[in-house]
Amino acid sequence: MEEESDTRKINNSFLRDHNYATEADIISTVEFNSSGELLATGDKGGRVVVFQREQESKSQPQRRGEYNVYSTFQSHEPEFDYLKSLEIEEKINKIKWLPQQHAAYFLLSTNDKTVKLWKISERDKRPEGYNLKDEDGRIRNPLTITSLRVPVLQPMDLMVEATARRVFSNAHTYHINSISVNSDLQTFISTDDLRVNLWNLEITDRSFNIVDIKPANMEELTEVITSAEFHPQQCHTFAYSSSKGSIRLCDMRQAALCDKHCKYSPLADHRAILQASAEQEGGEGWGCEEEEVEKDFEEPEDPSTRSFFSEIISSISDVKFSHNGRYLMTRDYLTVKVWDLQMENKPLETYQVHDYLRGKLCSLYENDCIFDKFECVWNGSDSVIMTGSYNNFFRMFDRNTKRDVTLEASRENSKPRAILKPRKVCVGGKRRKDEISVDSLDFSKKILHTTWHPHENIIAVAATNNLYIFQDKVN
């Protein structure tokens, strides 16, 4: 986005001229932790802000746990790559929490080049009664000490401190776009445009390259990796998506390099192989022990909707496994698709996010909006999926009832406790009251990052530099 601001001014597109007073405050990622107690946000200035949910108090039952700032720290600093004469942005691309094992919280945060493991711990006691120094910290004159005492821990104001415990650097030539913690809680993957690297959380000076799609000749590069994620239960399985709209499910037990380039077979044959292996599995999802063939998920293109921009809008911007591990959700520019992991020739469900933009693709290409990377997210029970759109709209799709809703995250429309009003974009000629026409959408207000509480219906939506947290209505 930052690089396109100039282009937008030059093109005089229908984007309003925007002035980011605090560009460093633009939120670049949001993530709930596995219990939902903490919510982390990363911004363009390299900072991480962690919110914690208030404990629900019996005295005020209406006041459900609200999120307040818990910790703020500077995760990444801007760097300069002297070799290439390029700036390395400090923008936090992704934050992933580690499941909580002890009192402290751990999260991974990454910018374009470096992943860091942060430990967030509380301190609410401090030792008092040192012998050799005062409460102020001044060294006492040893000659004045007449008796010894044992320091005791006294309560103090809660202090939350964040320390960087590991720094995983120098493993990526290209820009890291995603990280994912393995279910074994010992390893994680970091993904850049052409490679996926596997790390051990304890070891920072070594990583294993498990996917490499860099061609021998960079001039032949036509496809990049856009996202990757570990399977939530299977510690040997991960998926990665590409800019050509395909998803590959990989099994790390197959080979050291989950690449399959040289062994790629036409789709028909591949399906035959998968059919055979699926039958072997016994058909019950992922409980099998046999080795599995890598699967390529790709939907053949619909010739009736083909245009110049077909490839660009098919580029997958986000891939997310469902919580139960049976489905995969992908987000491309105009749609969200849910895939059954057992069926790789077409998605199970396709949801149109903002199909009214299909006629505007040329302008969106001109002002670079077509390259916006929207994320998508499952709710805790995998029954509802959510993703963002323009004009600070975000959309939710109920997979069971097939109903969808468009909501807006804006200060004018959201007072505390107010119920969000569904919005509608009109595509035809006649615009009803309350509807917004496609041409009056604000394309500078985009909701790229959203997250859903793992158990409850609480969502966090990042709208540029504002964070909105919405909760289910309490009866």
Add this chain to the structure above:
Amino acid sequence: MTVFRLGETRYMFGKGAKRKLDEDEEGLEGKALEASVAGGGLGLCPEGLSKVSYTLQRQTIFNISLMKLYSQRPLGEPSLERRVLINNMLRRIQDELKQEGSLRPLLFPPSPPPDDPMDEGFREAPPSFGVLSAAATAQVSQPSALLMPVIAPPPSPHPMVPPNCQASQACPNRVEVCPTPLEACLTPASLLEEDGGDSAFCAPSPPTPPLSPPPPQPPPLPSALLNQASPRVPVPASSIDGFPSALSDMELGPPTAITRTAAAITTTVTTSPAPTPLTQPSLLTPLSPTPTGLPRDSRTMGAKPEAAGVLLAEGRCTELRPMDALPTLPPGGLVDISASPSSPSSSSSPSGFLSDLALDDVLFADIDTSMYDFDPCTTSGAVGVTTGGGLAKLSPVVTADDLLKSLASPYSGPSPQVSANQPFKIDLTELDHIMEVLVGS
């Protein structure tokens, strides 16, 4: 639905010089859209009148893509995915334009003839991830040298290349591939006025009906949808057969020479990182791998400087090949360099006009290339376009100098192309023959 789409798109760009054309085509649009609805969507069936709007939109997108690639932030590293996608877009459009050009009996089958050693690596290029790569042959061919320079733009050690032009060295490749149709589309208004089937323009001008009957639409292959350009042109295999026969029909001088030239043409590198600026000084400069390319590549790609070196060497030697076909040009001493190992990138899609480009390097060496306002890619980008423009002008040079000057208007700046022809006036007759074949007169 299609009506809505096209209308919307046009309004987005209906400004400035193109407004006149828009207004003229308002009536055409309606009929065109109805026609294209039957054809199954935007841009798939530019038959008849809708071809104008399709071509215009395609040209607009092409220009936008070029601008996007070359107006980059100096400090930050642009996103690789964005560059790759824009690059693919450019390739697709270029392939389409090429195939459009090849509707005429030209020598450029979409996949290169088998006797070319440059092809080996090309055919064996690793299939792209996740997509049926079988149909990707011609499409993959457009190597994106853009990626190489753009990833790491260090100051240029090469004396001949201006310091800030690293990233732009691929510009010529982007633009030069389809010079004549590009010209035709860049100045549609003037061409519409002048072109009535004037073969000298060698442009598949939108208003004139295609010279050859439009090929039947093959059933869209899933792979083709993602990789190939338009489905209007029959599959590559068949076209290979078509062209040699077309060739033999032609009553021209030494058919073998022309065929060889054609072979050379089809394999000329589209994207050797810096063919044009590097060959500008003199064709006879010893071809050593350009230092420009190597250090850059060693940084960006780790351990593949040799690939870049090979690329550059091939880029130069493919330019030399058409020279070899012309008897008066310096003989084989320089041809030895063409023994460089086949690199996948070299056997790029047959850009028929690349041989002309190579000629242009020599002929228009002194051209002022400051016509684009890009920064930092000013010079090379302009070079590419100028030489591309010069290609169309090469033929008019032979047939009509007036046309040359009129075509030169918005895009060639103050450069006097005509003067650069002097060293090769002797060969004009041969060039004339070849150009007639190339442009399909």
